[in-house]
Amino acid sequence: MNSAPLKAEIHAEPTLRLVTSVDEVASLDAVWQALLARSECHPVFSSHAWYMAAITCFVDVSPRVLVLSQQGEVCGIAPLVWDAGTEHLRLASDLADYQDFIVPADSLDLARQLLDTILTSGAGISASETRRLHLAGLRQNAVVTRLMGKAITRNLAQQECWYADLSAGYDAFLATRSSNFRYNLRRAQRRAERSDVRVGESRPDQLAPEQLPELFLRLHLQRFPDKLFSRAEPQAFCRALLPGLFTRGLLRAFVIKQRSTTVGLHLTVQGRHSLAIWNGGFDASIATLSPGKLLLDYQFKTVCRERLIAYDFLRGDESYKRSWSTHHVKIGGFDYATLATGR
Structure with missing residues (x-):
């Protein structure tokens, strides 16, 4: 055959x-x-x-x-x-x-x-x-x-791109910071509590996704009125992109609320093993309460609680990024x- x-x-x-x-x-x-x-x-x-x-x-x-x-x-x-x-x-x-x-x-x-x-x-x-x-x-x-x-x-x-290695946990990270850093953080938290300010995360069932771009633009432009997002095209980009990413959990909204009003916001993007801050802003009324410190501290604790390994500040060499970071890359x-x- x-x-x-x-x-x-x-x-x-x-x-x-x-x-x-x-x-x-x-x-x-x-x-x-x-x-x-x-x-x-x-x-x-x-x-x-x-x-x-x-x-x-x-x-x-x-x-x-x-x-x-x-x-x-x-x-x-x-x-x-x-x-x-x-x-x-x-x-x-x-x-x-x-x-x-x-x-x-x-x-x-x-x-x-x-x-x-x-x-x-x-x-x-x-x-x-x-x-x-x-x-x-x-x-x-x-x-x-x-x-x-x-x-x-x-x-x-x-x-420069600065980031914090949080693989050892929040307490281990905080122990690497200076005594002055820790003191200022505790002071900011006490002042926030006295001012009835709370930090948390808003999810799509708490904040309508279609409202997120307007909230971001309002708070961001209070702080940076003449920069990128004052232009029509970047604003259109936010309106087209942010709601969908937020719905899918790829964009997360960490907020400061005073009573029931959102007065501060950090938008972070979800990486494979990290969170990264993309943009944010806050109302001028809470500028003296160190809103950036409050938001970052809450997000660092979130990273550790979710067993992610890093918080990424993305590009930029601002001093606040260096103060919260453990490493940097280019x-x-x-x-x-x-x-x-x-x-």
Whole structure:
């Protein structure tokens, strides 16, 4: 009896396509989020929702999503945009502190295929846009950073990112702080109690998600009336993005209430093993009560209670971040000239 010869297994070559329409980006939601869950990227800053809000709320930004597929499965995403205002081909949003290519954990070869395609103006990316490639917000362990290797010099300004290691618990953390730090914290807590001020977390069943952007903008703009969120586009970004993240538990609202009125707010994003403060604000009426100290202390206790390991202050070298932190790292980036000449 003759047996038919076994056919050699055929492995399809990876395919790359460039997505440039908002509708097609919207259709990637499920596969994007599934790939994100397998990656080491930040679950909020690299989320499909964050990217969609960026391309729909900022008029100068248009999608340039490079999608890598193998045997019909999406296995790599470079979430780029073309910014007509700065004339940069860049990662999605300056409002996201940590950015990266989205690939399964430890899949540098897939990230390399994405980067090579960009640098060689493949898959429909124009050479003129490639020359304006500008990758910022890259952590030291980002796949793009690891891909470039130690020989590459970062030529975009680096920024400090401070964080507190809370893996040993709240009491162990507090013991590392100065006696002056602990005294000022206790004093702030006593003053808050005398002023009928309470700190807690508001969840979606207590604070309607659609009300969160307005609460944030009202409190934030009292403190920073002339900065980023005074502009229409960042405000639209908040209204488009925050309610959904809040509903899904990826954005958390820590509040200060005086009697029944919310007078202070920290919005934090949920990481894989940490909380990170994204933005906040407070009413001028409680400025003398050290609202930042009160909110941070409550959040540190929350991190420890939930057995997370860190509280992340994201980018910025403000003195209050240093006073609450135990470590820091740097984020930076590369532009086309470094990428093209250093490989």
